[in-house]
Amino acid sequence: MNWTLALPEIVLAGSGLAILLAGVIPKKDHSFAISLAVLGALLLAAVLVLAQKEGTAFGGQYVADSFSGYMKLLCILGAAMGLVLAMDFFEREGLARFELPVLILFATVGMMVMISANDLMSLYMGLELLSLPLYVRAAIDRDNSRASEAGLKYFVLGALASGLLLYGASLVYGFAGTTNFDRLADALSAREGVSSGVIVGIVFIIAALAFKISAVPFHMWTPDVYEGAPTPITAFFASAPKIAAVALLTRVLTGPFGDVASQWQQVILLASLGSMVLGALAAIGQRNIKRLMAYSSIGHIGFALMGLAVGGESGLRGVLVYMAIYLFMTTGAFAVLIAMRRDGRAVEGIDDLAGLGRTDPAMALAMAVFMFSMAGVPPLAGFFSKLYVLLPAIEGGYYFLALVGVLSSIISAYYYLRVIKVMYFDPGLPAFDPRPASLSVVLAGTGLFTAFFFVFPAPLLAAARQAVASILG
Amino acid sequence: MNAAGFPLLSLLTFLPLAGALIIMMVRGDEAVVASNARWTALWTSLIVFALSLVLWVQFDVSVAGFQFQEQAEWMPDLGIGYHLGVDGISVLFVLLSTLLTPICILASWESVQTRVREYMIAFLVLETMMIGMFASLDFMLFYIFFEGVLIPMFLIIGVWGGVRRVYAAYKFFLYTFAGSVLMLLAIIVLWSSAGTTDIPQLLTRQIDPAWQPWLFFAFFASFAVKVPMWPVHTWLPDAHVEAPTAGSVILAGVLLKMGGYGFLRFSLPMLPEASAQFAPLIFTLSVVAVIYTSLVALAQTDMKKLIAYASVAHMGIVTIGIFTANVQGIEGALFQMLSHGVVSGALFLCVGVLYDREHTREIARYGGVAKVIPAYALVLMLFTMASVALPGTAGFPGEFLVILGAWAVNPWVAVGAATGMVLGAAYMLLLYRRVAFGKITRDSLRGLADLSPREHAIFAPLIILTLWMGIYPSSFTQFFQASVAQLVAQHQTAVGVARLAGIAP
Numbered sequence: 001m002n003w004t005l006a007l008p009e010i011v012l013a014g015s016g017l018a019i020l021l022a023g024v025i026p027k028k029d030h031s032f033a034i035s036l037a038v039l040g041a042l043l044l045a046a047v048l049v050l051a052q053k054e055g056t057a058f059g060g061q062y063v064a065d066s067f068s069g070y071m072k073l074l075c076i077l078g079a080a081m082g083l084v085l086a087m088d089f090f091e092r093e094g095l096a097r098f099e100l101p102v103l104i105l106f107a108t109v110g111m112m113v114m115i116s117a118n119d120l121m122s123l124y125m126g127l128e129l130l131s132l133p134l135y136v137r138a139a140i141d142r143d144n145s146r147a148s149e150a151g152l153k154y155f156v157l158g159a160l161a162s163g164l165l166l167y168g169a170s171l172v173y174g175f176a177g178t179t180n181f182d183r184l185a186d187a188l189s190a191r192e193g194v195s196s197g198v199i200v201g202i203v204f205i206i207a208a209l210a211f212k213i214s215a216v217p218f219h220m221w222t223p224d225v226y227e228g229a230p231t232p233i234t235a236f237f238a239s240a241p242k243i244a245a246v247a248l249l250t251r252v253l254t255g256p257f258g259d260v261a262s263q264w265q266q267v268i269l270l271a272s273l274g275s276m277v278l279g280a281l282a283a284i285g286q287r288n289i290k291r292l293m294a295y296s297s298i299g300h301i302g303f304a305l306m307g308l309a310v311g312g313e314s315g316l317r318g319v320l321v322y323m324a325i326y327l328f329m330t331t332g333a334f335a336v337l338i339a340m341r342r343d344g345r346a347v348e349g350i351d352d353l354a355g356l357g358r359t360d361p362a363m364a365l366a367m368a369v370f371m372f373s374m375a376g377v378p379p380l381a382g383f384f385s386k387l388y389v390l391l392p393a394i395e396g397g398y399y400f401l402a403l404v405g406v407l408s409s410i411i412s413a414y415y416y417l418r419v420i421k422v423m424y425f426d427p428g429l430p431a432f433d434p435r436p437a438s439l440s441v442v443l444a445g446t447g448l449f450t451a452f453f454f455v456f457p458a459p460l461l462a463a464a465r466q467a468v469a470s471i472l473g
Numbered sequence: 474m475n476a477a478g479f480p481l482l483s484l485l486t487f488l489p490l491a492g493a494l495i496i497m498m499v500r501g502d503e504a505v506v507a508s509n510a511r512w513t514a515l516w517t518s519l520i521v522f523a524l525s526l527v528l529w530v531q532f533d534v535s536v537a538g539f540q541f542q543e544q545a546e547w548m549p550d551l552g553i554g555y556h557l558g559v560d561g562i563s564v565l566f567v568l569l570s571t572l573l574t575p576i577c578i579l580a581s582w583e584s585v586q587t588r589v590r591e592y593m594i595a596f597l598v599l600e601t602m603m604i605g606m607f608a609s610l611d612f613m614l615f616y617i618f619f620e621g622v623l624i625p626m627f628l629i630i631g632v633w634g635g636v637r638r639v640y641a642a643y644k645f646f647l648y649t650f651a652g653s654v655l656m657l658l659a660i661i662v663l664w665s666s667a668g669t670t671d672i673p674q675l676l677t678r679q680i681d682p683a684w685q686p687w688l689f690f691a692f693f694a695s696f697a698v699k700v701p702m703w704p705v706h707t708w709l710p711d712a713h714v715e716a717p718t719a720g721s722v723i724l725a726g727v728l729l730k731m732g733g734y735g736f737l738r739f740s741l742p743m744l745p746e747a748s749a750q751f752a753p754l755i756f757t758l759s760v761v762a763v764i765y766t767s768l769v770a771l772a773q774t775d776m777k778k779l780i781a782y783a784s785v786a787h788m789g790i791v792t793i794g795i796f797t798a799n800v801q802g803i804e805g806a807l808f809q810m811l812s813h814g815v816v817s818g819a820l821f822l823c824v825g826v827l828y829d830r831e832h833t834r835e836i837a838r839y840g841g842v843a844k845v846i847p848a849y850a851l852v853l854m855l856f857t858m859a860s861v862a863l864p865g866t867a868g869f870p871g872e873f874l875v876i877l878g879a880w881a882v883n884p885w886v887a888v889g890a891a892t893g894m895v896l897g898a899a900y901m902l903l904l905y906r907r908v909a910f911g912k913i914t915r916d917s918l919r920g921l922a923d924l925s926p927r928e929h930a931i932f933a934p935l936i937i938l939t940l941w942m943g944i945y946p947s948s949f950t951q952f953f954q955a956s957v958a959q960l961v962a963q964h965q966t967a968v969g970v971a972r973l974a975g976i977a978p
Contacts, residue, residue, distance in 0.1 A: 357588075357591075357632070358588075361591070368628075372624055375650075376654075377620055377621070377624060377650070378616065378617035378618075378621050379617045379618075379621050383617070383620075387613075387657075387661075390657070390658070390661055391551070391661055391664065394658065394661040394662055395665040399658075402661070403658065406654035406655065406657065406658060409654060410647065410650055410651045410654060413646070413647065414643075414647060417643060417646060417647075420627075420628075420631075421631060421639055421642075421643070424628060424631060425631045425638065425639050454617070457547070457548055458546075458548060458549070461548060461550065461551075462550075465550065
C-alpha cells in the first residue's frame with residue numbers, strides 16, 4: 001500500500017506524539033521550547049507537502065493533488081502564525097501550558113486530513129480531529145466564565161454539526177451505495193436523475209460544513225465564541241480551520257457532487273447572499289472588536305462562497321485566492337488585537353484603539369492597511385480578492401449576486417473605517433504595553449503582503465489556477 | 474518605446490511613492506523628522522514636476538492617439554496589464570497634478586504642525602495616485618488609482634481637518650466609494666465581454682446598445698459623485714470646509730477633475746449611444762447645479778463653503794461642455810477644468826492665508842483687509858476675477874467655449890450656463906467686497922501681516938498661469954485639439970450609425 005503518500009500527516013502526527021511525551025516528563029514549565037518544536041514540526045510538514053507526489057492512497061481514502069498542496073500550505077502557514085501569535089500571550093495571562101501548541105499541531109493534522117479526504121469517512125475523521133482540539137482550546141481559560149461558555153457553545157453546536165454531517169453522509173451512502181468520492185461521482189453522473197435521498201444528504205453535509213465556516217444561517221455561534229475565547233485562540237479559529245473547511249466544501253461539492261451542481265448551487269448562493277448581507281449589517285453596532293471581526297469574517301466567507309456558487313474554473317480560483325488573502329488580512333488584524341494590552345490586561349473595545357496613530361504609528365499603519373484591505377479599497381490585497389470572485393460572478397451572469405456583494409462592501413466599509421477613525425482621529429488613550437517581537441514579525445509579514453500584493457499577483461494566481469485544474473480534472 | 478526614451482510616466486507615478494518611503498524611514502527627534510519630511514516631500518514633488526515638464530516639451534500635439542506608452546505584463550491570464558500613456562486629453566491633467574502638489578506642500582509648510590511626517594507621506598501617496606490615474610491606459614489600473622485616492626484623502630481630511638472632520642471624512646469616503654464600486658461592476662462587465670481591460674482596445678469596440686444605458690449609469694454613479702453633480706454634490710462643501718487648506722486645493726484642483734476626465738475618457742467614447750440618449754438628463758442636472766449652487770453660494774457665510782459651492786457650479790459648466798459632444802463644448806470643458814484647477818486651488822490658498830492669520834473663515838469677521846495687506850488683496854482680486862470669467866483671465870475661454878458649444882445643441886442650456894456666469898459674478902464680487910473693502914471691522918485685522926516670501930512663491934506660478942491661460946489660451950488648447958477632434962468625429966460616426974440603424978433616437 002502506498003502509505004508514504006501521506007507522509008506529511010504521518011510525520012506531523014508522529015512528532016505531535018513525541019512532543020506530547022516530551023512535554024509530560026519534565027517538571028517545570030517549558031512551553032516556549034514546546035512551541036518551537038511544534039513550529040519545527042509544522043515547517044517539516046510544509047516541506048513534505050511541497051515534495052509530495054500526486055496520487056491516491058489508503059484504498060482511495062486519501063488523495064494528494066495540487067489542490068491539497070495549495071490548501072495544506074495555507075493551513076500550515078495559518079497554524080504557524082496562530083502559534084506565533086499565541087506564544088507570548090499565554091505567558092502573560094499565566095495560562096502557559098505545553099498542551100496548547102500541541103493542540104494546534106493536532107488540529108493541523110486534522111485539517112490536512114480533511115483537505116486530502118477522498119471519502120466521506122476520512123472527511124469525518126479529519127473534521128473531528130480538527131474540532132476536538134479546538135473545543136479544548138476555546139475553553140482553555142477554564143476559570144473565566146466567558147471562555148467556558150464559549151467552549152461549551154462551540155462544543156455543543158460543533159457536535160450538532162458533526163451529527164448533521166454523519167446523517168447526511170449516511171443518507172448519501174444509503175442512496176448512492178458508496179462513500180468514496182470518485183465512485184460517488186461516477187454513480188451520480190451515470191444514473192438518470194439523482195434520487196432525492198442523495199440531495200437531502202448533500203444538503204445535510206453542506207449544513208454541517210456551513211457551521212464550520214460560519215456561513216449564514218449557521219453563523220450564530222461565531223460572535224459569542226470569538227468574543228469569549230482568548231484572543232490568540234480566536235485568531236486561530238478565524239484563519240486556518242476556515243480555510244480547511246472551505247477547501248473541504250470546495251472539494252466535496254465540485255468533486256463527487258459536481259454533477260448535481262444545479263441542486264446545491266442555490267443553497268450556496270443563498271448562504272453567500274445571507275453571509276455578505278449579515279456580515280455587513282450586523283457588524284455596524286458592535287463595540288467589541290472581536291465581535292466585529294466575527295461578523296467581518298462572516299461577510300468574507302459570503303464573498304468566498306460567491307466564487308463557489310458561481311463555480312467553474314475562474315470561480316473556484318477566486319475562492320482559493322480569496323482564502324489566501326483572507327488568511328493574511330485576518331491574521332494580521334488579530335495580531336493587532338492581541339497586542340491590545342494595557343497595564344497587563346487585555347482590552348477588547350474598539351474605542352480602546354483610540355490614539356494608536358500617535359502612540360504606535362507602525363501598528364496603526366498596519367491595522368489601517370488591514371482595515372482598508374478588508375473594506376476592499378485598492379490597491380490593497382483585499383480589493384483583488386473581491387475582484388477575483390466578482391469577475392466570474394459577472395461573467396457567469398450572476399449580476400444580482402455581484403451587486404449585493406459590492407453593496408455589502410460599501411456598508412462594511414463604514415465599520416472598517418470606524419476602526420481607522422478611532423485610531424487616527426479620536427483623542428488618544430495611553431499607549432498599549434510594549435508588544436512582543438513575535439507579534440511584530442507576524443504584523444510585518446502580513447502587512448507587507450497585504451499592502452504590496454498588487455505588485456506580484458501572478459504567482460498566487462498561477463498556483464490557484466493549477467490547484468483548481470487538479471480538482472476539476 | 475516612448476518619445477522620452479525612458480519610462481517617464483512610470484517614473485512620474487512612482488517617484489512620489491519613493492519619496493514617501495524615504496520619509497517613512499526617517500527616525501529621530503520630532504522636530505528633525507518634521508523638517509526632514511517637509512524638505513523631502515518638497516524636493517520629491519519638485520523633481521517630479523521638473524520631470525513632468527518633459528511631457529510639456531516633447532508631447533507631439535499633432536498626434537491624436539496615445540503617446541509615451543509603456544506596457545508590461547501584470548495579470549496576463551486575466552487580460553489585465555500594466556499600461557500607461559497620455560493623449561491630449563490627459564496630458565495636461567498630469568501636469569496640473571505635478572504642479573499643484575509642490576504648491577500644496579509649500580502651503581502646508583507652517584499651517585501643519587502635528588504629525589508632519591504622516592501628512593507629507595499622505596500627500597506624496599496622493600500624488601502617485603493622481604498621476605497614475607490620469608496616465609493609466611488599463612481600466613483596472615485606472616480603477617485602482619481612482620479608488621486609491623480615497624485612502625490618503627480620507628486621512629488628510631480626518632486627521633488634519635477642522636471641527637467636523639470625522640463627519641466630512643466619512644461622507645467623502647462613503648459617497649465616493651459607493652459610486653466607484655458600481656463602476657467596478659461596469660468595468661467587469663466590459664472586461665467579460667472584451668476579455669481585456671486595455672483602454673485603447675476597449676475604445677475601438679462597439680458595445681451592445683442594449684447594455685449601454687446600464688453601463689452608462691454605473692459610470693455615471695461614480696463620475697457624477699466625483700465631479701460632483703447635483704444632487705450628489707453634498708459631500709463636497711463638507712469635505713472642503715473641514716479639509717486643511719492643501720487638502721481643499723487638491724480636492725478642487727485635481728480630484729474633481731477625475732469625474733470630468735472619466736466622462737470624457739470612458740462614457741462619451743465607449744458608450745456613444747447612451748451618452749447621446751442621456752445628454753438631456755446631464756444638461757438638466759448641470760443647469761440645475763449651475764443655478765442652484767450659485768444661489769446657495771450667495772447665501773454662504775463661510776468663505777470655503779462659498780468657494781466649494783462655486784466649484785460645483787463651475788463643474789456643472791464642465792459637464793454641460795462634455796455632453797454637447799461638439800468640438801467647442803469639449804475643448805471648453807477641458808479648458809474649464811484646467812482653469813478651475815488653477816483658479817479654485819488658488820482661491821482656497823487665499824482663504825488659507827487669511828485663516829492662518831486669523832483662524833476663522835467667517836466672511837463677517839473680515840472687512841477692509843485691502844488697506845492692511847494690499848499685495849494679498851491684489852492676488853485675491855485676480856483670482857476672483859478669474860473665477861467670474863473675466864476676459865483675459867483663465868476662467869473666460871473655457872466658459873465661453875462651453876456656452877458656444879451648448880448654443881449649437883440647445884440654446885436653453887446655453888442660457889442656463891450663462892445665468893451661472895452672472896450669478897458667479899454676484900457671489901464672488903460680494904465675497905471680495907465684504908472681505909477686502911469697507912471699514913476695518915476688527916482691531917486684530919490691523920495687525921495682519923502681508924504675504925510672506927513663501928506665500929509669494931506659492932502664488933507666483935498660479936498668477937502667471939492664470940494670466941497666461943487667459944491671454945494666450947492656444948498654448949494650452951493646442952495640446953488637446955487633435956485628440957478632441959478625433960473623439961468628436963468618432964462619437965458622431967457612432968451616433969450616426971446608431972441613428973441610421975434606428976437604435977438610438
